[in-house]
Amino acid sequence: MLRISCPWCGPRDEPEFRWGGEVPVLRPGPPEAVSDSAWAQYLFVRDNPKGWVRERWVHAFGCRQWLIVVRNTVTHEIRATARLTEPLPEVTP
Amino acid sequence: MRMSAHRLESGGRIDRGRPLAFAFDGRRYEGFAGDTLASALLANGVRILGRSFKLHRPRGILGAWGEEPNAIVQIGTGETTVPNLKATQVELAEALEARSVNCWPSARSDVFAFLKMFGPLMPAGFYYKTFKWPSWHWFEPTVRRAAGLGVAPTGADPDRYEERHEHCDVLVVGAGPAGLAAALAATRAGARTVLADDRPVLGGALQWEEKTVDERPALEWVGEVEGELRAASNARVLTRTTAFGCYDHHLVALAERFGEQTARPIRERLWHVRAEQVVLATGAIERQLVFPDNDVPGVMLASAARNYAVQYAVRPGRRAVLVTSTDSGYDAAESLKPRGIAIEAIVDTRMDPGEVAARARRAGFAVRAGYVPVRVHGTRAVRAIDIQPLAETLRAHSTGSLLRLECDLVCVSGGWTPSVHLFSQARGQLRYDAERAAFVPGSGPKGFQCAGSAAGQFALRECLTDGFAAGRKAAKATGARSDAGISPIAAPERTAVAPFWAAPRHDHRKAWVDLQNDVTRADLELAARENLRSVEHVKRYTTTGMAVDQGKTSNMNALGILSDLTKTPIPQIGTTTFRPPYDPVTLGTLAARHVGPLYRPLRRTPLDSQHSDQGACFEDFGGWRRAAWYTSHGQSREECIRAEKRAARGAVSLFDGSPLGKIEVRGPDAAVFLNRMYCNSMKTLPVGRVRYGIMLSEHGVILDDGVCLRLAEDHFLVSTTSGGADRIFSGFEEWLQCEWPDLRVLATNVTCAWGNIAIAGPRARELLSLLSTDVDLDPKAFPHLSVRCGRLENVPARIARVGFTGELSFEINVAAGYTAALWERLLERGAPLGVRPIGIEALQDLRTEKGYLHVGTDTDGRTLPTDIGMGEALAKKSEDFVGRRSLERAEAKRPDRLQLVGLSADDPGTVLPVGAHVVADPKARLGSQGYVTSSCMSEALGRTVALGLVQGGRSRHGESVAIYCNGRLWPAHIVSPQWYDPKGERLNA
Numbered sequence A: 001m002l003r004i005s006c007p008w009c010g011p012r013d014e015p016e017f018r019w020g021g022e023v024p025v026l027r028p029g030p031p032e033a034v035s036d037s038a039w040a041q042y043l044f045v046r047d048n049p050k051g052w053v054r055e056r057w058v059h060a061f062g063c064r065q066w067l068i069v070v071r072n073t074v075t076h077e078i079r080a081t082a083r084l085t086e087p088l089p090e091v092t093p
Numbered sequence B: 001m002r003m004s005a006h007r008l009e010s011g012g013r014i015d016r017g018r019p020l021a022f023a024f025d026g027r028r029y030e031g032f033a034g035d036t037l038a039s040a041l042l043a044n045g046v047r048i049l050g051r052s053f054k055l056h057r058p059r060g061i062l063g064a065w066g067e068e069p070n071a072i073v074q075i076g077t078g079e080t081t082v083p084n085l086k087a088t089q090v091e092l093a094e095a096l097e098a099r100s101v102n103c104w105p106s107a108r109s110d111v112f113a114f115l116k117m118f119g120p121l122m123p124a125g126f127y128y129k130t131f132k133w134p135s136w137h138w139f140e141p142t143v144r145r146a147a148g149l150g151v152a153p154t155g156a157d158p159d160r161y162e163e164r165h166e167h168c169d170v171l172v173v174g175a176g177p178a179g180l181a182a183a184l185a186a187t188r189a190g191a192r193t194v195l196a197d198d199r200p201v202l203g204g205a206l207q208w209e210e211k212t213v214d215e216r217p218a219l220e221w222v223g224e225v226e227g228e229l230r231a232a233s234n235a236r237v238l239t240r241t242t243a244f245g246c247y248d249h250h251l252v253a254l255a256e257r258f259g260e261q262t263a264r265p266i267r268e269r270l271w272h273v274r275a276e277q278v279v280l281a282t283g284a285i286e287r288q289l290v291f292p293d294n295d296v297p298g299v300m301l302a303s304a305a306r307n308y309a310v311q312y313a314v315r316p317g318r319r320a321v322l323v324t325s326t327d328s329g330y331d332a333a334e335s336l337k338p339r340g341i342a343i344e345a346i347v348d349t350r351m352d353p354g355e356v357a358a359r360a361r362r363a364g365f366a367v368r369a370g371y372v373p374v375r376v377h378g379t380r381a382v383r384a385i386d387i388q389p390l391a392e393t394l395r396a397h398s399t400g401s402l403l404r405l406e407c408d409l410v411c412v413s414g415g416w417t418p419s420v421h422l423f424s425q426a427r428g429q430l431r432y433d434a435e436r437a438a439f440v441p442g443s444g445p446k447g448f449q450c451a452g453s454a455a456g457q458f459a460l461r462e463c464l465t466d467g468f469a470a471g472r473k474a475a476k477a478t479g480a481r482s483d484a485g486i487s488p489i490a491a492p493e494r495t496a497v498a499p500f501w502a503a504p505r506h507d508h509r510k511a512w513v514d515l516q517n518d519v520t521r522a523d524l525e526l527a528a529r530e531n532l533r534s535v536e537h538v539k540r541y542t543t544t545g546m547a548v549d550q551g552k553t554s555n556m557n558a559l560g561i562l563s564d565l566t567k568t569p570i571p572q573i574g575t576t577t578f579r580p581p582y583d584p585v586t587l588g589t590l591a592a593r594h595v596g597p598l599y600r601p602l603r604r605t606p607l608d609s610q611h612s613d614q615g616a617c618f619e620d621f622g623g624w625r626r627a628a629w630y631t632s633h634g635q636s637r638e639e640c641i642r643a644e645k646r647a648a649r650g651a652v653s654l655f656d657g658s659p660l661g662k663i664e665v666r667g668p669d670a671a672v673f674l675n676r677m678y679c680n681s682m683k684t685l686p687v688g689r690v691r692y693g694i695m696l697s698e699h700g701v702i703l704d705d706g707v708c709l710r711l712a713e714d715h716f717l718v719s720t721t722s723g724g725a726d727r728i729f730s731g732f733e734e735w736l737q738c739e740w741p742d743l744r745v746l747a748t749n750v751t752c753a754w755g756n757i758a759i760a761g762p763r764a765r766e767l768l769s770l771l772s773t774d775v776d777l778d779p780k781a782f783p784h785l786s787v788r789c790g791r792l793e794n795v796p797a798r799i800a801r802v803g804f805t806g807e808l809s810f811e812i813n814v815a816a817g818y819t820a821a822l823w824e825r826l827l828e829r830g831a832p833l834g835v836r837p838i839g840i841e842a843l844q845d846l847r848t849e850k851g852y853l854h855v856g857t858d859t860d861g862r863t864l865p866t867d868i869g870m871g872e873a874l875a876k877k878s879e880d881f882v883g884r885r886s887l888e889r890a891e892a893k894r895p896d897r898l899q900l901v902g903l904s905a906d907d908p909g910t911v912l913p914v915g916a917h918v919v920a921d922p923k924a925r926l927g928s929q930g931y932v933t934s935s936c937m938s939e940a941l942g943r944t945v946a947l948g949l950v951q952g953g954r955s956r957h958g959e960s961v962a963i964y965c966n967g968r969l970w971p972a973h974i975v976s977p978q979w980y981d982p983k984g985e986r987l988n989a
C-alpha cells in the first residue's frame, strides 16, 4: 500500500486516494476540428511506461484536491507530489 | 499427578503447577501451561501426528515452530474451528480439542494408508498427467477427499476480530537475540519502537540454547531487556504476533493472536504498521537432511530436539543418533545428553569436520565423520539407522562398511536457512553465500535491515552486535539522538557448514525433500529429466515448497538437488518468489470488523424510523436502505404495491426521495460549467425554472440523468440519481480542478444535508395547500418544471414541480432534520385525501408506464443520448460538452443502434420477462435485436407494459416482433415508450 504525500494534508495512506491516470493528457477541441484518431488518442492511448510516470490522483477521503504524483511503475517509489497549480515535475523515463 | 513417561522430572519453562487437559484425535491427555500441542503430545509419547499428503505415510514431528511440515492439526469444533494449524505453534489450553488432518479416522489408524502401496504410481505431475480425461472436474471431488487438509467451519465465525493502524519509527520483527538487541538500541536512542514476535515468549532460540549473554545466563538478559522495553514509554512489545507481509512504502502487516482462552474479547487482531525503519531479525530455520526414509516418525531437526528437551522438558527419544553437516548440530548432543538422552553417535557428513569433532570426541561422543545415512529402520517409529562411508554409497548396491545404529531418535542438522521472506517481499535482493550455503540478504530496499541469523550471522555473538548496530542505525535514521549505550556480547562460536543436499541414492528407498507435499528426490529428478528448468516450474510441477509450511525446511535442499541435477550453480537457479503471507493468516483476521452489517453499512434516510413505523419492507438500493413497499394488514405484497400505485394515480402519494443526489453549483461561471457537463443546454435555463438533463462520459455514453434547478443567476441545484451522487460530484471536481481551473465555480455535495419528499397525485396541490406556505401554488404562478424557494410550515424549503410518476407532483427539499416532521404532518393532513406513502416498487412501475427511463436499467454501457430520443435537444446546442465529440463517430450514427422503445405484449396479461430478447426470426431463435429492460403490470392501464432497447427501434413503432426467453416465445409489438398520459396533461395540471 502506497503512502502518498498530499501537498495539502501531508503523508496519507493510499486508500484515502483515487488514481486518475497519466498526465498530461490534453483535451483536444473544438469538437468539429478534432479527427477521429486524435479523439481516440485522447480517450484511450497512454504511454504506460516501465519506470517513472506522472499521474494525477485525488485525495478523495481528505481534502478532495487533485494532485500530481511522480511514481515509478516498477518499484512503486514516489519521487515527488505537487499541486496542480505548480509546474509539472519533469521525468526522464 | 503421574508424570508423563517422556517428561523430564525437572526443568523447562513449563508451569508444572498448572496442568491442562486436552484431547487429540478423541483421546484425552494432559500437559502443562507453557506447552505447545506438539510438546505435550511428545511428552505423552504420541509419535504419529499426521499422514502424508499423497501417500498417507505416518508422520511425526520434525520441527518445533512454524517450519513444521508434518504435524498439521485442526483445533476446535463447529463455528470456531481452525484448520491446518501446526501443532508446534498451537499453545496448549485447557480443554483444547485437536484432530489430525488428511487421515481418517485418526493419524494412528488411517484407512487411506493403503495408498502407500501406490507410491511408485504417483510421481510428480501425477494429477496433471492422469486426470485429464474426460476432465479434471470429474475426478476433483474424490481426489480432494483423499488429499485434502482441514475442514471449513460449519457456520459464521462468532468471534470478534479487529484491526489497528500503527505508525512508528522503528519496527523490529523477531525477538530473538538480534531483535531484542535491535529493539533495545532503538528504544534507548529514543525512537518510537515496535517489537513483534510470533512466539508467546521473547528470546527466540535463547529459550533453549543455554547460552550466556554479558556473562550471565541468556534468559536473565532476555528478562531484563523485556522489562526495560515494557517499561519504556516509546516501545511497544507484541508477542504472539506474526509479521506476515511486507507491502509498499514500509507497510508491514502483523497478525496478533489471543490464544485459545475461553474468555477472550477478541480472537485475533490485524496490525497495519507503517514504520520509517524496519529491522528484520527473523532468524533462521534449520534444514532437514535428505536421505532414504528420512520421514519416519522420530527423525527430527536437531534444533527442535533441543527445543523440546530444554524449553519444554520433554524427552523426544531415549537414544539418539545425530546426523549433521554443520558445527551447530553438535550443540544438540550437549543439550540432550545431560537430560538422559543417550547419544549413540554423531554422524558428520563432512570428511573433516575439524575442531568441533575433536572437541566432541574429547567430551566422550562417538563421532563418525565422512559417513552418510542410507536407510532408516521402522515404519511407525525409528528403530535404527544405517550409515555408510560416503565413498561406499557412491557405488551401486554396495553394502561395504554398512553400520547399523540402534536408536529411537534421529536428530538432523542440514545447516541454516535465513528467514529472508519479509526482506524479499520488500523487494530486497538475495545473494547466495557459498560459505554459509544459504541465500542471504543482499542490497536492500531503503529503510530495511536484516540482522542476526536472518542476515546469515548464525553465532550469538554476531547476532547481538549486529542487531544492536541495526537498531541504533535505524533509530538514528529517524532522527533519534539519545545514546543507545553499548551492545551486549557473547562468546564466539563455530558455525561452519558444508552443504549436503541429499544422500547419494541407495536402492529403491524414497528420500523425502518436502515432507508436507510428499515430494522426493526422485520427483525432482523426474522434473529435471522432463526438462523443467525454471525453479518456479519445478515448484508447481512437483509441488515442492507449497502449502502451509511453504517449504521452510525443504526449499534450500530442493534447490541444491536441482543444482546438482542440472549442473547449474545455485545462484543461477535462484529462489522461488517469496509472497505474503509468511505464515498462514485466518480469513477472520484479514476481514477484521468488516463483516456482516459492517461489511458495507447501508445509509439511512432522515425518514428511516417513519418508514419502519409504517411497516416498510426495506431493501438495499444503491447503498441506501430504502422502503421497497409498505405492508398493510392482511394484504399481500402485490396488493399493497397496487394500492400504492392507485393512491398515486387516483389521490395523492408521498415518496421519500432523500437519497436523490443534490449538488449545489455556484459562481459566476456556474452556467458555463453546467452547460459543459450536460449534453443538453443549461445556459438557457431561466432563473426559477427546472430542466431535465443528461450527463455523458467522454465516450458519449449516458452517465446519469436528473433535473437541474436554477435558483439564481449564479446558483444551480443539480439533482442526480440516488446511486450517482458521489460519482457525479467527484466528476464535477475533477473537471473543475484538472481541466477548467479558470472557471469560477464552487460545487458542493449537499445530498445528506437536505431531505426530499415527493408529493404526487391529482390531489397533490390540495394536500400542499393544507400546509402553511408563502409560495403561490397556483398553476399559473407555479407551472410544471419550475422551482420556488420559500417557507413551508415556517421552515425554509425548496419546492419544485417535478416528479418521476407523471402525475401532478411537488418535490420538497427541507433541511434533513425537518424532514421527519414534514412527512408526519403531510400524512396527518392528507389522511382525508387518501394520502399514502409509496415505496420504490410502486415508483418503478409508475415511471415504467409513463416511459421514464432509469439510467443503468433502461440504458447500458453503450447507450448514447440519441438512442433515447435526445437528438433534438442535442441538435439545438452549439457549444462543446463532455462526450460531444464521441457522438460524431460513425458508430454513434448507425441506424441499427439499440434504441429505447415500448414493448407491448399482444396478450395484455403477459408480463414480459426483463432480459428477454427481441428476436428477428422466432423459428431460428437466433440473432437478438435487443432486450426487455423494464416490465410490469400497469394498474392505471389495466394491462402489462414494458420498455426495451431494440435495434433501430425508434423508427420501428408498430412493427410486430417476438420476445424470447428460456425457450418461450411471446408475440409483441414495438410501440412508443410513453404508455401513460402521452400528452402530459396530468403532470401539467
Ligand SMILES: [Zn+2]
Pocket: A006, A007, A008, A009, A010, A059, A062, A063, A064, A065
Ligand atoms: Zn489532501
